[in-house]
Amino acid sequence: MSEVEEKDLEQKSLQQLFADSQETLEEAQARKSAEELTFTRFKNFIMDKAKTYRIRILPLSPKDERRGYEHPVRQKWLKINNPDTGKDINIKVCRAIDAGYSVDLIDTYKKLALDAVKGDKDLEDKIKNGSFGGGLKYDYNHAMYIYDLDNMEEGMMIWEASNGQWKGLEDQKDPVWKKLVEKNKNPKYPCPISSFDKGYPVEIQKKKGPKTEYVFSIDILGDSLPLDEKQLSDLVKAPLLTDIVKRYTKYHLGATIEFLKQYDETIGQNIMSNEEMVNAIEILKGELPADDTSSFSFKKGDNGNDEPDDAITYDKLSAMYDDLTGKGITDKSDEGQNLRSLIAEYIKSRNLSVKVERKKTNMTLLDEIEAELEALGEEPSAKTSQSTSVNSKEEKEDLQEEDNESNEEDCPNQDATAEPAVGRRKRK
Structure with a gap:
């Protein structure tokens, strides 16, 4: 016990000490709101079918330092091999x-790696890739x-x-x-897609063809959709977007370090031992908060209290698919x-019954997976003994022949974050 606390005990009765430390209703509500932010999860808006979607874009919260409706974010999927399972x-x-x-470790590593492989065009191109x-x-x-x-029951969602x-x-x-x-005749007329009281619906038509196309329109011929009091309250209470999509913890640090160690092996370098890299x-x-108790581990459940499961999920695959489609990258590409x-x-x-066949596009496979998951009523757990060498000889041959025998559709973005992304709708 500190000297101050001992002095307080001498001067105040126990009843007074407890009276001074009692929590008020306002303090309790503030604490509860702050704690709930840690566990807040929002579904991601994803477009999985060729049709027209109607959305209402929300303005940024008055609590946000930025005005407008969106936050730009740089994100990257880290593919890390678990040496214990091979997955x-x-x-x-x-x-x-x-x-x-x-400082950012991937930025630092990329700069050092490009210097190290200078002159090797293939490696330079690989490192510069996404x-x-x-x-x-x-x-x-x-x-x-x-x-x-069209799915208001989902509540507020995040679209990346x-x-x-x-x-x-x-x-x-x-x-x-x-x-x-x-x-x-009003130079201060608010944004037509995100104004809280004068915002209009946005229609997004997803077209399938040689390349997936998204056509946007703003329905100003119809009525605007002002946000009601509950929606405004929910928006104010929600975490700032930056607290979700720009969240970096010791878990992410550990995962990045492991990823870059394995990347050293991939490109045949030893960048991680470089003094500049070590210093970064x-x-x-x-700089990371001392009270951040999260950590990266290959052991399931040993990566902090609120970090995502390492296993591949249907939603992660959908997010990755939409990432590629949004960039016009096809199934035939690497x-x-x-x-x-x-x-x-x-x-x-x-242990699903879906067959990977050469004439099936990635979208077809995801549609078949979704149908089977809906029939099962849940997403079955991954088999822990499953190896990463996922393709049988027959399936590998299918993948190799695919380029010559099928007209592939474009591929689609989660986070994942572990989080989230744009593209195919999550299963309900």
């Missing part, structure tokens, strides 16, 4: 600098809160639009906004084939 796990991390820290191309480039998305107007999707939305928003400003790790470790391997691994690990 790959996939973890999504944000750029640590965007989360408020002074997640599904085996590289270190971050994906650039735009996160926003929305309502799916690809940069291309966001540009398509902005290309529609700006001219409409200009017309409304002129029509109302120590700097980031020192990235598409990598996703196909993960789909095959998932099917085997969950």
Whole structure:
């Protein structure tokens, strides 16, 4: 006990000490709200079928330092091999600098690695590639809160639009906004897609063809959809988007370090022992909160209290699929084939009856998985003994012949975060 506490005991009665430390209703409510933020989870809006979707985009909270409706976020899927099981796990991390820290390990590693392999064009191209191309480039998305107007029972959702999707939305928003400003003779007329009281529905038509296309329109011919008091209250109480999509913990640090160690082996380098790299790790470790008790571990459940399961899930596969589709990357690409391997691994690990055949596209496989999961009523647990070598000889031959024998559709973005993403709708 401290000297101050001992002095208090001498001067105050026990009753007074307890009276002074009693929690008020206001304090209890504030504490409860703060604690609930830690466990808040929002479903991700994903577009899985070729049809028209109607959404209501929400403005950023008044608590947010940024105005508008979205936060840009750089994210990356880390594919890490578990040496104990031979299985790959996939973890999504944000750029640590965007989360408020002074250094990012992947940025630092990428710079050092490109210097180390200078002159080797193949390795340089590989390192500069994105997640599904085996590289270190971050994906650039735009996160926003929305309502799916055809599924209002889902409540507030998060849409992590690809940069291309966001540009398509902005290309529609700006001219409409200009017309409304002129029509109302009001230079301060609010945003037509996110205003709390004058926002209109946004329609997104997903078209399938040689390349998946998203066509955006703003329905200003209909009525606007003002947010009611409950919706406004929910938005104010919700965590800031940055607290969700730009969250970086010791768990993410540990996962990144393990990923980069394995990346050293992939490119035949020893970047992790470089003095600049070692210093960057120590700097980031020192900047992370001391009360952050999370940690990365290959053992299930030993990675902090609120971190996602390492196992591949249907929603993670859907998010990865939509990532690729949003970028116009096809099933035939290396990235598409990598996703196909993960789909095959998932099917085997969950003991599903879906067959991986050369004429089936990745979308077809995901649709068949979804149908079987709906019939089962739940997502079965992964078999812990399942190996990462997921493709049988026959399946590998199917993958190799696929390029010549089928007209593949485009592939689609979660987080995952571990979190989340744009694209195929999560199972209900």
